[in-house]
Amino acid sequence: MKVHSQLGNGFPEVIYQRCLAIELNKTELSFIKEFEMTVYYDSINVGVRRVDFLIEDKIMVELKAITRLEDVHLAQAINYLEAFKVETGLLINFGSKSLEFKRVTNEMKLKKEL
Template sequence: MHQLKHDEITRQIIGCAMKVHSTLGNGFQEKIYQRALELEMASAGLVFEREMDMPIYYMNQQIGERRVDFFVEGLVMVELKAIILLEDVHLAQAINYLEAYNMEVGLLINFGSKSLTFKRLLNKKFKPN
């Protein structure tokens, strides 16, 4: 069995998200889930930054910024949604963020459907520093 990169951290994050979803259910705004997940991850002992502004570069010029929901343990980018259905465009967007920040692993978590849905993302263009 191929060992997934940062598997233990992503498992912990998903576990926290499942607790949040089973407690709150669906139907709230993204902000509510973000705050609940922040509390849940903190109580699980995960180290993270919330809503961190990250610069976006194009041809070595900073052309803007994007706020990421969470960076966990400096290794995993977490993007939250509260929508009925995750679509390819949301997946593509999250992968773009991973590439823009040169993060190797990400999670896209959706609290908006009846059961929690999530996608594990891998940046194929990742360059170790």
């Protein structure tokens, strides 16, 4: 919220990513910026996905700088959770006039843990 209140909307996603990294560095949380993972299909490497932040090896954070979040962005975040085998994620949109955020959960991972 601090990043959005200082910058407002209208900047590219990378600017918000850099500012959020500055704020995260002020905390005692461990995080990886632009965490990469290889995606496999039928045991064949088909590419690499990169999530904006992985915090404490538990929470995935995906940033957007668009007019408004849509279902396709939520689907992308859920796919990332499944691919990265993470239970919880945040989808944060800095592009709208008011900060938008959605908490997403990996239902497949939750079921396996029960």
